[in-house]
Amino acid sequence: MLITIGAIFLLSMVILTTNRGLISTNSTMIDNRYGILATSLATSMIEKATGKAFDHNTDTLAVTSTNVLTNINALGIETGENRNYPEDFNDFDDYNCFITNPKLDTVAFEGTNRKIIFRTFCRVDYIKLTNINSASNERTWHKRMIVRVISPEMVDTIKLSTIYSYWYFR
Amino acid sequence: MGFGTLLDILGSTIIGGMLLMILLRMNDAAVQNNYNYSGERIVQQNLVDVVKLLEYDFRKIGYCANWIAFPNPALGIIRADSNRIHFLTDLVSSGNPFGDGVLDTLKYYLGPTSELTATPNPNDRLLYRVVNSVTPRGSNLGITQFKLIYFDANGDRITTMPASPPLGIAAIQIDIAVENPAAYGNDYGVDKRVIWRQVRLPARNFSLR
Numbered sequence A: 001m002l003i004t005i006g007a008i009f010l011l012s013m014v015i016l017t018t019n020r021g022l023i024s025t026n027s028t029m030i031d032n033r034y035g036i037l038a039t040s041l042a043t044s045m046i047e048k049a050t051g052k053a054f055d056h057n058t059d060t061l062a063v064t065s066t067n068v069l070t071n072i073n074a075l076g077i078e079t080g081e082n083r084n085y086p087e088d089f090n091d092f093d094d095y096n097c098f099i100t101n102p103k104l105d106t107v108a109f110e111g112t113n114r115k116i117i118f119r120t121f122c123r124v125d126y127i128k129l130t131n132i133n134s135a136s137n138e139r140t141w142h143k144r145m146i147v148r149v150i151s152p153e154m155v156d157t158i159k160l161s162t163i164y165s166y167w168y169f170r
Numbered sequence B: 001m002g003f004g005t006l007l008d009i010l011g012s013t014i015i016g017g018m019l020l021m022i023l024l025r026m027n028d029a030a031v032q033n034n035y036n037y038s039g040e041r042i043v044q045q046n047l048v049d050v051v052k053l054l055e056y057d058f059r060k061i062g063y064c065a066n067w068i069a070f071p072n073p074a075l076g077i078i079r080a081d082s083n084r085i086h087f088l089t090d091l092v093s094s095g096n097p098f099g100d101g102v103l104d105t106l107k108y109y110l111g112p113t114s115e116l117t118a119t120p121n122p123n124d125r126l127l128y129r130v131v132n133s134v135t136p137r138g139s140n141l142g143i144t145q146f147k148l149i150y151f152d153a154n155g156d157r158i159t160t161m162p163a164s165p166p167l168g169i170a171a172i173q174i175d176i177a178v179e180n181p182a183a184y185g186n187d188y189g190v191d192k193r194v195i196w197r198q199v200r201l202p203a204r205n206f207s208l209r
Helices: A002-050 A092-098 B003-059
Strands: A103-108 A115-128 A131-135 A142-150 A158-165 B077-081 B084-089 B104-110 B125-131 B138-151 B171-178 B194-200
Touching (some): A002 A092, A002 A103, A002 A142, A002 A158, A002 B194, A092 A115, A092 A142, B003 B125, B003 B138, B003 B171, B003 B194, B077 B138, B104 B138
Antiparallel strands (some): A103 A115, A115 A142, A142 A158, B077 B084, B104 B125, B125 B138, B171 B194
């Protein structure tokens, strides 16, 4: 009798372990799927930002000195711009307004009421080419944007970054 | 043979039957999961491959290695529709990694579902990539949606366009959905779809300041 009970216990453990493995694989698979979607949103953000001017002060004029660029502590939206209308941003560092308060993207699945909310955080800093992994404490010709996308449906954060440099045609 | 022995045999038979049922069910679940996981992996790979190709091509809308041959990239998009786009670009050829300086026409469009009736999935379609005037060819990557939404320089959605370039397009939103062409149990629910949504800016060099 004891042997039978022991055998059933072992079998139960095997079944539970197998099921746990299957469920874990399934959730990883779904997480990957949302990760792909989050990557597309992060890439979109980078694409939009790199389509803008390098700086508010280079929007219409060419500059030759970094002293003319936006101050480090003023990176973000300028007067007249609204964080709810990113289409109206005129320069790359305007996206710094999403540093703590994220941009929300809701993706709806066609044919269902199901929606996923993604929150996209952006951080823009000046960087020096000698140390691109750290923010510079002085103005340079290079800005780095770090985009982080999170969602309640995802386990991990998607983090992408890009560097945008100033140049113009003479 | 005593009553106890009979009880043992009966109990063993019941437990043995249960074990057999469990094993059969587990085997079925293992087959299903294996099929689903490998299918999902293929679907995700297909999506990434399509997106990589689109990113590469869309980035070069209006590009020409010989800029004199095409000085105004704003004229790069010839025709734009919700699931079709024609544009001018300069494609890489052997010996010309930056293009040969001769303009090429590239078309992307989605075929009808009737072309892929041979696959169990009723929603999949062929995504065509046609270079110049060669015969259209497509490969079945399980694409069920290829939707393009266009925006002007103000970020407003374009609903009507001029008949000829410039069409006033500053950004394109690309929505792609990929499904398994032959899913386990013919389950093609919305939750089995892998989606990509990206905003891409054509002729970006044009707006650099």
